[in-house]
Amino acid sequence: MSKILVCISNVPDTTTKITFTDNNTQFNTNGVQFILNPYDEIALARAIELTDGGKGSVTVINVGEANTEATIRKALAIGAADAVRINARPQDAWYVAYQIAEYVKANPFDLILTGRESIDYNGSKVAGMLGELLDIPSVSIIKKLDATDSEATVEREIEGGKEVLTIPFPFVAGCAEGVAEPKIPNMRGIMSARTKPLTVVEAVEVQTLSQIISYETPPPRGQVNLVPAEDPAKLVDLLHTQARVI
């Protein structure tokens, strides 16, 4: 395997308090720090491991406007060789997957990795849509990825267990915890990231199939009902008679 593409997304930092503006129709980005999606970091780390020692190269791709370049540079600092930014505001998963698929049709890769989902819209859709658009296999939520020259062995999460699959290249995989430990960029990486190629590609026209029309935050919870530490039987009783969950 020689060429790996890692799809990266630019998401609000995990500590962000989520609020909305314009009558709950827009996400409030005011004061929000944006980061490389944590699952994409895992995918990128594994891609770098798999190509270590000249066994191939890693390209990162992002569908986003110019303000995502800090995140793209971070991916380059971690170890990607080059980057592509498709210049558009990501609208829905279909729009993003379509743009990436168009790029890949013209620039083929042996393996395409995404994070299992982005932590903003939690779609977990880009990997599968890419697979379908490119007519290649896709596996969602993988926890392990090993590769030989012609195929990979992946572990996929299933309810109450796991499934081990072998898949010939090319294919798409959505990576989750377990695939690799995220890598922290070192000084050399940060310096070289500035000069690594970042190609900007214009988006192609495509109609979206969905749109978010409003947001809400979960209703606030009531006060906690404290039970004395000496008397857990009281808790059991409340869970049975009051909350009715046991």
Added chain:
Amino acid sequence: MSVLIYAENAAGKFKKSTFEAVSYAKAIAAQNNTNLIAISIGDVANEELAALGKYGAEKVLNVSNEKLKNFINQAYASVIAEAAKANGADIVVLSNSFSGRGLAPRLGVKLQAGVADGAVALPEQNGGKLTVKKTAFSGKAFATVELTSANKVIALTPNSYKVVEGGSAAPVEVFNAEAKASDFKEMIKDIVRSTDKVSLPDAEIVVSAGRGMKGPENWGMIEELANLLGAATACSKPVSDAGWRPHEEHVGQTGIAVSPNLYIAIGISGAIQHLAGISSSKVIVVINKDAEAPFFKVADYGIVGDAFEVLPKLIAAVKEYKASA
């Protein structure tokens, strides 16, 4: 026009999340004054298939052949899309399970359909459009997504819609689907299912523990409590990072999102990333020795105390409750 529900099985049996999805799909069919067709792929006994009628399926399509015995994402998506087309289904419903998350996007592309995954409530109809509430920002918020395409795919979050029984056994028909050879590139080498454990995403009760448990050797108490309650076990991220527990138990923003009826958090501080994955739990119980732990702010019930003292008493109390029930 009709609604098609993909009824997912695990080793030949339908799970509660499948019954939830069928009940949910039935309500959507009723909203649209149309009928509900279920499709099952794999090796499922006829009585089990017919029983989908109890939850509202009017007809069950059965796809059973050796090649499709086990879940192959690409091939299953082809079969479901073919069934949707053959039956004029413009809405396809499935469970937002691990497999469902692989299928929904492929179906979206095949059917040129907008996809609402992580749905948590019934859609609203708005002319030809449909709006669905789904989780966003890892449970820190909900988004209402409007599907503007003619066909729609909706994947329902487990534990977010109740199972509704009422109908009777449904007729089962064989559906002959022709997935193409290129759909079978992935080969299954092994399936490992731990049959004695409750699956975390489906669990109605979750017993979860954090770094406050000090080390993996202390998880016996957590497992004992979970066993008594028929619960799944879970943990915070540092616990799985340290290798005390497997990664698939890690709950939160970067782990699994759960929505059980009861979430019991023991020795977990309640960091924003942890809360993100558990905020749609119906009832939250927190046991922590620090009264200032942020988790108490979102808890319904709490015990301020040392887990090593509280847990043995709690386990004894649950045993007593079980014995008297």
